[in-house]
Amino acid sequence: MVLLPKPALEQFSLIRNIKPTTFFSGIPLIDLSNPDSKHLLVKACEEFGFFKVVNHGVPLESILKLESEAVKFFSLPLSEKEKAGPPNPFGYGNKSIGQNGDVGWVEYLLLTANQESISQRLSSVFGDNPEKFRRALSDYISAVKKMACEILEMMADGLKIQNRNVLSKLLKDEQSDSVFRLNHYPPCAEIQALKDHDMIGFGEHTDPQIISVLRSNNTSGLQISLNDGSWVSVPPDLSSFFINVGDSLQVHI
Numbered sequence: 414m415v416l417l418p419k420p421a422l423e424q425f426s427l428i429r430n431i432k433p434t435t436f437f438s439g440i441p442l443i444d445l446s447n448p449d450s451k452h453l454l455v456k457a458c459e460e461f462g463f464f465k466v467v468n469h470g471v472p473l474e475s476i477l478k479l480e481s482e483a484v485k486f487f488s489l490p491l492s493e494k495e496k497a498g499p500p501n502p503f504g505y506g507n508k509s510i511g512q513n514g515d516v517g518w519v520e521y522l523l524l525t526a527n528q529e530s531i532s533q534r535l536s537s538v539f540g541d542n543p544e545k546f547r548r549a550l551s552d553y554i555s556a557v558k559k560m561a562c563e564i565l566e567m568m569a570d571g572l573k574i575q576n577r578n579v580l581s582k583l584l585k586d587e588q589s590d591s592v593f594r595l596n597h598y599p600p601c602a603e604i605q606a607l608k609d610h611d612m613i614g615f616g617e618h619t620d621p622q623i624i625s626v627l628r629s630n631n632t633s634g635l636q637i638s639l640n641d642g643s644w645v646s647v648p649p650d651l652s653s654f655f656i657n658v659g660d661s662l663q664v665h666i
């Protein structure tokens with residue numbers, strides 16, 4: 414018999430018997446520096462709904478700077494982090510995800526990706542060196558938005574849509590409702606000691622947006638569902654981004 418300490422027991426609803434999945438080797442790879450990739454990109458969206466991008470132009474320095482600021486933020490005492498909550502509509506959240514009562518072993522910062530409104534609302538997020546966090550966030554978001562616009566324009570080209578900005582303009586718009594999310598999945602030693610059990614980080618869902626840009630920061634855990642309904646693990650990567658086709662882009666024929 415395994416005795417769980419009380420705090421772990423309190424999280425019992427987050428423990429699931431998850432079948433370990435093997436790393437999936439069939440994720441489409443798109444080289445953004447090659448304009449011919451637009452056909453592969455459209456094929457990946459239509460047939461797979463998920464792909465990996467390389468040569469994306471987001472500087473590794475900017476990626477690592479934001480990661481280091483994020484690690485600092487999540488290392489703060491809970492009482493400090495909670496000053497930046499609740500996450501409705503934007504801010505720090507812990508275990509509760511979204512408005513429907515979903516829970517996960519995750520803490521996060523949900524922010525607007527709109528540069529105009531990002532900093533004023535969340536001054537408490539930026540800790541004792543606000544400028545450093547603000548700059549890292551702003552550089553990262555600008556670079557990722559640029560890449561996302563490039564992807565959306567390649568997609569429009571690949572679909573032979575005359576106005577190649579038709580999708581990217583939604584992201585460029587000052588009123589864009591794009592969101593930025595920093596997810597932190599804390600370790601849970603008590604549960605990891607239990608065989609055949611794992612924690613649900615961020616439960617099964619689809620993203621409502623056009624596309625989601627994900628970074629794995631070299632850490633495994635992300636799983637996707639294939640067309641046949643099976644779940645597979647995405648091999649993590651330090652510098653690539655993963656793109657998930659959201660509900661708004663998906664058209665059922």
Ligand SMILES: C=C1C[C@]23C[C@@]1(O)CC[C@H]2[C@@]12CC[C@H](O)[C@@](C)(C(=O)O1)[C@H]2[C@@H]3C(=O)O
Nearest residue numbers: 510511512513515592594618619620621622
């Ligand atoms: C559990 C949920 C959180 C989420 C809304 C949802 O019901 C399913 C999708 C989730 C997601 C993923 C992408 C974005 O981070 C997000 C803001 C969104 O629009 O859809 C989150 C939602 C959320 O955190 O509220």
Ligand SMILES: O=C(O)CCC(=O)C(=O)O
Nearest residue numbers: 594596615620625627635
């Ligand atoms: O943290 C992740 O890798 C994925 C989380 C996710 O699916 C999301 O934020 O929509």
Ligand SMILES: [Fe+2]
Nearest residue numbers: 618619620625
């Ligand atoms: Fe998601």
